[in-house]
Each structure stands twice: as C-alpha cells, then as structure tokens.
Amino acid sequence: MKNPILPVGIGTILILSLILSGCGIQSIPTALNEVEAAWSEVLNQYKRRSDLIPNLVNIVKGSASHEKDTLTAVVEARAKATQTQVSTDQLTPETMRKFSQAQAGLGSALSRLMVVVERYPDLKANQNFRDLQVQLEGTENRITVARHRYIQSIKGFNNLVTVPPTSWFNSLFLKHEKKPQFSVDDEAAVKQVPVVEF
Numbered sequence: 001m002k003n004p005i006l007p008v009g010i011g012t013i014l015i016l017s018l019i020l021s022g023c024g025i026q027s028i029p030t031a032l033n034e035v036e037a038a039w040s041e042v043l044n045q046y047k048r049r050s051d052l053i054p055n056l057v058n059i060v061k062g063s064a065s066h067e068k069d070t071l072t073a074v075v076e077a078r079a080k081a082t083q084t085q086v087s088t089d090q091l092t093p094e095t096m097r098k099f100s101q102a103q104a105g106l107g108s109a110l111s112r113l114m115v116v117v118e119r120y121p122d123l124k125a126n127q128n129f130r131d132l133q134v135q136l137e138g139t140e141n142r143i144t145v146a147r148h149r150y151i152q153s154i155k156g157f158n159n160l161v162t163v164p165p166t167s168w169f170n171s172l173f174l175k176h177e178k179k180p181q182f183s184v185d186d187e188a189a190v191k192q193v194p195v196v197e198f
Helices: 005-022 027-063 068-083 093-117 121-125 127-162 166-174 184-190
Strands: none
Touching: 027 068, 027 093, 027 121, 027 127, 027 166, 068 093, 121 127, 127 166
16 A cells, blocks of 8 residues: 655655745845856956056046046055955955945046046157047946846845845845945936047
C-alpha cells in the first residue's frame, strides 16, 4: 500500500517553493545584483569623466598658463571626486549626498574651465581640445543614462523590499533596507554639466 503522506509532502514542498520564489527568495537578490551593476556603471562613467580631465587641463595649461587658479580648482575638484567612492553596501542618504557634492564640485570646476576657454580662440581651435570637449560632452550624456538606469534599478529593488508579498519574505529572512535614490537636490547638484561650446 502506498504512503498517502508522501504525495502530500511533495505537493506541500512544491507549493511552498512556488510561494517563496514569488515572495522574494530569488527576486530580491536578483534586484540587488541589478542595483550593484547599475551603481558600478554610474561610477564607471564618473571615472571616465575624471580620466579625461588631466588631458584637458594639460591642453589648457599650454595655451592659458596664467589661468592657474581655475586649473588648480579643476585638479583639486577631480582629486576630491575620485577620493569619494561609495560601494553599494555603503549606500545611505548621507554617503549619496557626499558623493553627489563631490561630483557637483567637479562639474562646477569644469564649467568654470570652459568659460575660461572662451577667452582663447587659439585654444578653441585646437583639434585635441575639441576632441576632448566632444568626449566630455558624450561622457556627461553617459552619466545621465547611467544615473537613470541606477534610479530604475533602485526603484525595482525598493519595491521588492517594501511591497507585499516580497516584503514579507524580506522582513522575515533577508532584512534588506531600502536603498537611497538620487534626490532632486542631488540630481540638480550632480547635473552641473560643463558648458561645451564650439
């Protein structure tokens, strides 16, 4: 005679597996991976911008060496921005604010540099400088796209950890907190795109 408990036990395990998978056992870690990937791309694009700056400063230095204060401000802002690194496990509203402020300082310094460049027609005509301007403008666009993807991944993750039924699983087993978004103030501060004119 067959054991009637065995099919009921297997059925119960299957039902529990389906419920748990629908309640976050896979979706929350997957969403966390998306957040980490999106944040890495944000950092990657800011690093790309930072990597362009030494070449830009050197070209300007050759043509406008007496603009020392502006060049120094750009170099110092770059140093501060590259020192302010935040990993996904350190994302808090405060660390996001510090990161955004450092990036905004760099954006502001770059804007001042571009204003200085307007005074030097020979510099504006320099092919290397124009190439760097185009790369910088493209990088600013990439930063905007990367931030948008990060915002979307945070939205998805935060929905999973705060909206039932996945939030129930999270509160019982995983205990993930909501991740901070770029606030409106952060967005305004970070998005000080340098003025690139030809």
